[in-house]
Amino acid sequence: MxxxxxxxxxxxxxxxxxxxRPCLLKLRTSAASPLFKRSFAAAIxxxxxxxxxxxxxxxxxPVVVQNDGISSNNILACPICxxxxxxxxxxxxxxxxVSGSSFQCRTCKKTxxxxxxxxxxxxxxxxxxxxxxxxxxxEMFRTPLVSYLYERGWRQSFTxxxxxxxxxxxxxLIKDFLKPVLGxxxxxxxxxxxxxxxxxxxxxxxxxxxxxxxxxxxxxxxCYGFIQQEDNFPKENMILVRADISRLPFATSSVDAVHAxxxxxxxxxxxxxxAEISRVLRPGGVFVATTFILDxxxxxxxxxxxxxxxxxxxxxxxxxxxxxxxxDICQACxxxxxxxxxxxxxxxxxxxxxI
Ligand SMILES: C[S@@+](CC[C@H](N)C(=O)[O-])C[C@H]1O[C@@H](n2cnc3c(N)ncnc32)[C@H](O)[C@@H]1O
Numbered sequence: 049m050x051x052x053x054x055x056x057x058x059x060x061x062x063x064x065x066x067x068x069r070p071c072l073l074k075l076r077t078s079a080a081s082p083l084f085k086r087s088f089a090a091a092i093x094x095x096x097x098x099x100x101x102x103x104x105x106x107x108x109x110p111v112v113v114q115n116d117g118i119s120s121n122n123i124l125a126c127p128i129c130x131x132x133x134x135x136x137x138x139x140x141x142x143x144x145x146v147s148g149s150s151f152q153c154r155t156c157k158k159t160x161x162x163x164x165x166x167x168x169x170x171x172x173x174x175x176x177x178x179x180x181x182x183x184x185x186x187e188m189f190r191t192p193l194v195s196y197l198y199e200r201g202w203r204q205s206f207t208x209x210x211x212x213x214x215x216x217x218x219x220x221l222i223k224d225f226l227k228p229v230l231g232x233x234x235x236x237x238x239x240x241x242x243x244x245x246x247x248x249x250x251x252x253x254x255x256x257x258x259x260x261x262x263x264x265x266x267x268x269x270x271c272y273g274f275i276q277q278e279d280n281f282p283k284e285n286m287i288l289v290r291a292d293i294s295r296l297p298f299a300t301s302s303v304d305a306v307h308a309x310x311x312x313x314x315x316x317x318x319x320x321x322x323a324e325i326s327r328v329l330r331p332g333g334v335f336v337a338t339t340f341i342l343d344x345x346x347x348x349x350x351x352x353x354x355x356x357x358x359x360x361x362x363x364x365x366x367x368x369x370x371x372x373x374x375x376d377i378c379q380a381c382x383x384x385x386x387x388x389x390x391x392x393x394x395x396x397x398x399x400x401x402x403i
Contacts, residue, residue: 121257123234123328124289126153126160127171127297143275143283165272166288169297170263173290183364185314186263189241195266199242199274206310210340211392218309218338218396219248221389225336225398226305232256233304238293238325239263239311243271247278249307250286258286259298265290293321298328301401305329308337312374313366322381329401335383340393341368371395 125132133151146162206212234257237246246260315321356367375386383399
């Protein structure tokens with residue numbers, strides 16, 4: 049049995065009895081909107097009913113909820129310690145409620161803050177003088193211009209020159225690969241960009257929680273903007289998180305599915321990233337990703353391997369020249385059951401965390 053204790057009026061403690069290293073979740077109450085308080089209260093009631101264990105459901109009173117397991121929405125963890133922030137999830141966490149929330153890790157005491165659009169769960173968040181610079185393939189997407197253009201033509205161009213099938217078809221293919229884990233679990237849309245697929249995941253109703261994750265603050269702002277423009281968008285089952293793919297802020301073995309669209313070639317270290325994905329996936333959890341393969345006529349280019357190496361050094365972009373490279377990364381990082389579909393330069397791959 050696990051126990052959660054909370055009080056909305058003051059910074060509150062979510063502690064997990066039986067967990068030797070619980071974490072604090074705090075709300076800056078001045079910033080907590082009535083909407084947040086209402087959704088929190090409603091969620092507490094639902095959860096309390098679901099777990100049938102209660103000591104008070106009024107939002108102004110301490111609340112005790114007991115449950116028998118870790119919720120699939122309870123996956124956020126300190127990116128430094130990897131300790132979960134709470135034992136049964138933040139019942140009020142949603143696109144709307146992130147603003148003004150904060151999380152404190154009980155182990156390292158670091159506090160992470162949510163702003164209007166997302167929670168910053170990078171290790172360097174809060175650093176005042178230190179500014180970290182990543183390779184061009186990451187930094188480029190942090191600019192307001194590229195973030196703005198991304199879903200206004202940039203992404204669509206992948207269909208023209210890269211063989212990508214277009215968002216609707218791509219989404220159908222993703223769902224096919226995700227079949228083993230469909231049924232109300234959680235999904236991380238890793239390197240979500242402006243959240244084209246995160247939004248489709250949320251609207252599909254197939255997941256209890258969708259985490260739209262990217263390193264680019266501006267991409268996350270774009271994603272938030274698109275969400276705000278949509279009527280009746282299901283904001284309650286989605287959150288936007290800023291994080292580095294090589295340091296994922298999720299508890300080990302807590303994630304049902306990770307999707308990474310057109311991103312693996314942009315990551316500074318694809319193997320460190322896939323290793324992280326492998327760490328956070330639960331046994332049986334599925335990783336689905338798309339990227340480009342430069343084979344066929346491209347393999348006739350002399351010194352192809354050297355060119356790929358140089359490109360990586362200069363831009364950070366990984367040029368994959370065969371599908372077996374992707375299979376190799378997955379296998380090296382402990383994922384099994386590699387499968388793929390190809391169309392021209394486009395490839396969609398999937399692999400599974402062994403049970
Ligand atoms: C080409 S976009 C893909 C966006 C979206 N997934 C899609 O399917 O269109 C690549 C994304 O990778 C993100 N990215 C690059 N380096 C990253 C890193 N180290 N950690 C997390 N995301 C990163 C960029 O910010 C960018 O949004």
